[in-house]
Amino acid sequence: MYKWRKLKDRIFFAVILILSIIAITPVIHLIVVTLANGLSVIIRAGPSFFTSIPPAPTSKDVGGIAPSLVGSLMLTALALPITIVIALFSSIMVNEFPRNPLSIAVDVVAKSLASIPTIAVSMVVYLLVVVPMGTFSTLAGVVALTIVSLPYAYTYFSTYLRSIPETYREAAYSIAMSRWKTVTRVFLPIIRRGVLVTVLMTMARILGETAALLFTVGRYRIGVSTSILGPTDALPLLIFDYILTPYRNFQEIAWGAAALLLIAYLIIFIATKLAVRGVKL
Amino acid sequence: MYAVEMENVNVYIGNRHILKNISLKIPYNSVYVIMGPSGSGKTTILRVINRLIDVNRDARVEGTVKVLGFDALKKDPYELRRYIGMVFQTPNPFPHMTIYDNVAIAAKINGVAKNRKDLDAVVRWALEKAMLWDEVKDRLYDYPHQLSGGQKQRLCLARALAMKPKLLLLDEPTANIDPVNARKLEEAIVSLKDEITVIMVTHYPHQAARVADYVTIVYDGRIVEQGPANQIFLRPTTELAQKLLRGEI
Ligand SMILES: Nc1ncnc2c1ncn2[C@@H]1O[C@H](COP(=O)(O)OP(=O)(O)OP(=O)(O)O)[C@@H](O)[C@H]1O
Ligand SMILES: [Mg+2]
Numbered sequence: 001m002y003k004w005r006k007l008k009d010r011i012f013f014a015v016i017l018i019l020s021i022i023a024i025t026p027v028i029h030l031i032v033v034t035l036a037n038g039l040s041v042i043i044r045a046g047p048s049f050f051t052s053i054p055p056a057p058t059s060k061d062v063g064g065i066a067p068s069l070v071g072s073l074m075l076t077a078l079a080l081p082i083t084i085v086i087a088l089f090s091s092i093m094v095n096e097f098p099r100n101p102l103s104i105a106v107d108v109v110a111k112s113l114a115s116i117p118t119i120a121v122s123m124v125v126y127l128l129v130v131v132p133m134g135t136f137s138t139l140a141g142v143v144a145l146t147i148v149s150l151p152y153a154y155t156y157f158s159t160y161l162r163s164i165p166e167t168y169r170e171a172a173y174s175i176a177m178s179r180w181k182t183v184t185r186v187f188l189p190i191i192r193r194g195v196l197v198t199v200l201m202t203m204a205r206i207l208g209e210t211a212a213l214l215f216t217v218g219r220y221r222i223g224v225s226t227s228i229l230g231p232t233d234a235l236p237l238l239i240f241d242y243i244l245t246p247y248r249n250f251q252e253i254a255w256g257a258a259a260l261l262l263i264a265y266l267i268i269f270i271a272t273k274l275a276v277r278g279v280k281l
Numbered sequence: 282m283y284a285v286e287m288e289n290v291n292v293y294i295g296n297r298h299i300l301k302n303i304s305l306k307i308p309y310n311s312v313y314v315i316m317g318p319s320g321s322g323k324t325t326i327l328r329v330i331n332r333l334i335d336v337n338r339d340a341r342v343e344g345t346v347k348v349l350g351f352d353a354l355k356k357d358p359y360e361l362r363r364y365i366g367m368v369f370q371t372p373n374p375f376p377h378m379t380i381y382d383n384v385a386i387a388a389k390i391n392g393v394a395k396n397r398k399d400l401d402a403v404v405r406w407a408l409e410k411a412m413l414w415d416e417v418k419d420r421l422y423d424y425p426h427q428l429s430g431g432q433k434q435r436l437c438l439a440r441a442l443a444m445k446p447k448l449l450l451l452d453e454p455t456a457n458i459d460p461v462n463a464r465k466l467e468e469a470i471v472s473l474k475d476e477i478t479v480i481m482v483t484h485y486p487h488q489a490a491r492v493a494d495y496v497t498i499v500y501d502g503r504i505v506e507q508g509p510a511n512q513i514f515l516r517p518t519t520e521l522a523q524k525l526l527r528g529e530i
């Protein structure tokens with residue numbers, strides 16, 4: 001009896017192991033291929049990969065990705081805090097006043113925004129921001145990225161907030177904490193890990209977003225731009241454009257940028273795993 | 282003057298009638314015990330007193346409730362709760378705060394301590410009153426999940442005491458505690474009477490007999506018997522009360 005149970009245990013374990021290997025093989029393959037192709041480019045180009053502009057199509061130079069890198073950093077630095085603040089406040093409002101018409105509206109809007117294709121967001125922002133301003137801009141990109149990532153961050157925050165047992169609200173109220181203090185001193189600390197994970201995941205989402213930027217930032221690659229009202233570029237756009245060209249040095253640049261983006265993703269992923277210890281309930 | 286006075290209080294949750302015409306008077310500095318079978322409405326009575334019932338958006342309260350001289354149903358609930366401590370049926374210490382902070386926060390929120398020294402003193406006093414000090418004095422910076430169920434319960438009692446309440450609501454405070462500690466806790470409760478009015482829900486007739494000045498027996502949302510403890514224990518008039526006190530319900 002005991003032996004049979006042990007055998008079953010082993011078989012079960014073996015099946016799980018094989019299935020897991022099947023599941024992660026494509027991911028590992030993707031990581032290895034991207035790093036192998038990209039890192040060799042970065043190494044060959046040296047530090048100038050990060051500081052120079054892309055090469056001319058047929059030149060022997062490897063060139064660099066500085067405009068897109070700076071653009072991506074700026075877009076993320078602006079869009080991430082805006083997204084997080086709005087998403088956090090609205091998820092708190094909906095959690096605290098679920099029957100308030102405004103909360104119901106926010107919830108519905110957030111859920112429907114999540115299902116709009118990001119390329120459509122890009123078109124709408126093109127009409128509402130780019131056309132009136134007469135130019136592509138970092139600002140338009142930030143608006144598009146915020147719209148795209150808001151429902152994402154909002155959904156995460158709401159899920160974490162809803163997971164807090166009601167009994168902690170009661171405990172807080174019973175010692176005469178106000179609603180606001182209950183949120184800031186009880187709820188947010190309890191879900192602190194979730195908040196940090198959400199920030200990191202949203203950051204990853206913003207860094208990798210491509211379609212939302214298609215008609216908004218303008219692919220400015222002839223120099224590094226730090227202007228908020230002028231055009232800029234982003235890593236995913238650069239990859240998207242250059243990998244489709246017939247030029248070998250463009251494709252190399254794309255691989256290098258992809259490797260960089262992938263490394264950023266891996267760092268973010270590891271950070272979410274290491275992120276502050278969760279609260280044991 | 283009474284610490285709590287309820288008159289014809291009715292509570293509805295959705296369209297369920299939970300409390301039916303509850304009227305009771307709880308004198309200051311007494312221990313008032315509420316007994317009754319599971320689901321009879323004991324917790325709900327406590328939640329009306331500190332307006333925690335408001336957390337349930339489907340709940341509706343009718344009637345008059347006076348608490349410490351305030352019109353409890355009209356007063357700002359956050360203000361009202363400053364005077365009322367509560368220990369819940371299932372322990373709910375704040376999981377992200379240390380043992381020390383769990384007690385200290387209640388004192389801080391209610392302006393009980395002015396400086397760190399005061400705060401240390403209040404925390405120690407509350408933990409001693411709750412019969413927990415000896416067990417945790419060397420691990421004040423541990424977290425509640427490292428405590429046993431009964432220790433968590435006493436931590437919650439300490440938290441409630443640290444706000445220096447005028448009224449203390451105890452919902453089966455000894456449910457998770459061994460008999461020895463339960464007895465100690467009962468002594469603590471009785472010793473609080475000089476400063477605090479205590480309203481306690483319990484399922485144990487013996488415990489009620491040891492601590493109660495007044496007893497009320499609730500059944501299906503109604504009060505079926507109430508009065509001074511002696512009278513209820515010696516001459517229960519209803520069959521229900523008799524059964525309950527013999528431990529048959
Ligand atoms: N949130 C709620 N929604 C609907 N009904 C509720 C809710 N909370 C309590 N009730 C109902 O109200 C009645 C009284 O509940 P209450 O918690 O006051 O009982 P109790 O006397 O404390 O029971 P116990 O001894 O089991 O703790 C029960 O019938 C219960 O089902
Ligand atoms: Mg109860």
